[in-house]
Amino acid sequence: xxxxxxxxxxxxxxxxxxxxxxxxxxxxxxxxxxxxxxxxxxxxxxxxxxxxxxxxxxxxxxxxxxxxxxxxxxxxxxxxxxxxxxxxxxxxxxxxxxxxxxxxxxxxxxxxxxx
Amino acid sequence: xxxxxxxxxxxxxxxxxxxxxxxxxxxxxxxxxxxxxxxxxxxxxxxxxxxxxxxxxxxxxxxxxxxxxxxxxxxxxxxxxxxxxxxxxxxxxxxxxxxxxxxxxxxxxxx
Numbered sequence: 616x617x618x619x620x621x622x623x624x625x626x627x628x629x630x631x632x633x634x635x636x637x638x639x640x641x642x643x644x645x646x647x648x649x650x651x652x653x654x655x656x657x658x659x660x661x662x663x664x665x666x667x668x669x670x671x672x673x674x675x676x677x678x679x680x681x682x683x684x685x686x687x688x689x690x691x692x693x694x695x696x697x698x699x700x701x702x703x704x705x706x707x708x709x710x711x712x713x714x715x716x717x718x719x720x721x722x723x724x725x726x727x728x729x730x
Numbered sequence: 731x732x733x734x735x736x737x738x739x740x741x742x743x744x745x746x747x748x749x750x751x752x753x754x755x756x757x758x759x760x761x762x763x764x765x766x767x768x769x770x771x772x773x774x775x776x777x778x779x780x781x782x783x784x785x786x787x788x789x790x791x792x793x794x795x796x797x798x799x800x801x802x803x804x805x806x807x808x809x810x811x812x813x814x815x816x817x818x819x820x821x822x823x824x825x826x827x828x829x830x831x832x833x834x835x836x837x838x839x840x841x
């Protein structure tokens with residue numbers, strides 16, 4: 616199994632809603648990442664979990680709250696988002712820790728629209 | 731110094747032709763240079779990667795050429811096919827969380 620699975624694929628939410636994005640991998644990877652991607656732009660790193668601990672937070676607003684319940688799961692909790700937060704949210708994983716170099720395996724992403 | 735400059739922004743190539751995408755970097759500490767391919771509605775997927783101790787790496791129709799002295803690397807797609815139409819991102823990194831992405835090249839292969 617070489618997949619990173621993200622749910623939901625599409626999400627529409629109002630600015631007062633609370634929702635969550637979910638990510639799962641069963642490759643035994645020890646680092647998991649959240650990226651945000653706007654149209655026609657490269658992915659932007661948001662958070663990194665390494666060995667289930669939050670290791671990197673790229674100055675992301677607190678309306679985005681990550682959670683890593685175990686080594687296979689990664690969540691992104693969303694609250695009081697703004698329309699400019701509409702984007703494709705990508706989860707990725709890597710075999711080694713976040714300080715190593717190597718292949719990042721990406722999920723298909725969750726397309727978020729904030730109304 | 732942390733930038734990776736990618737060109738062209740878009741590229742149209744006839745089927746069977748050679749597609750060439752170029753990237754340049756400044757930080758000599760980078761030690762890993764991957765290329766990711768992204769189809770519409772999908773996440774990026776690693777296509778091919780190179781480390782600075784080799785000048786060329788080939789995988790099927792895809793080749794990375796690496797020029798350490800010029801701080802440049804490029805992706806060549808031989809015998810380009812319509813199925814290669816996608817956005818291609820070069821990147822450079824010291825670690826996975828310090829992956830610096832190029833701006834992307836939208837490649838269209840015309841039948």
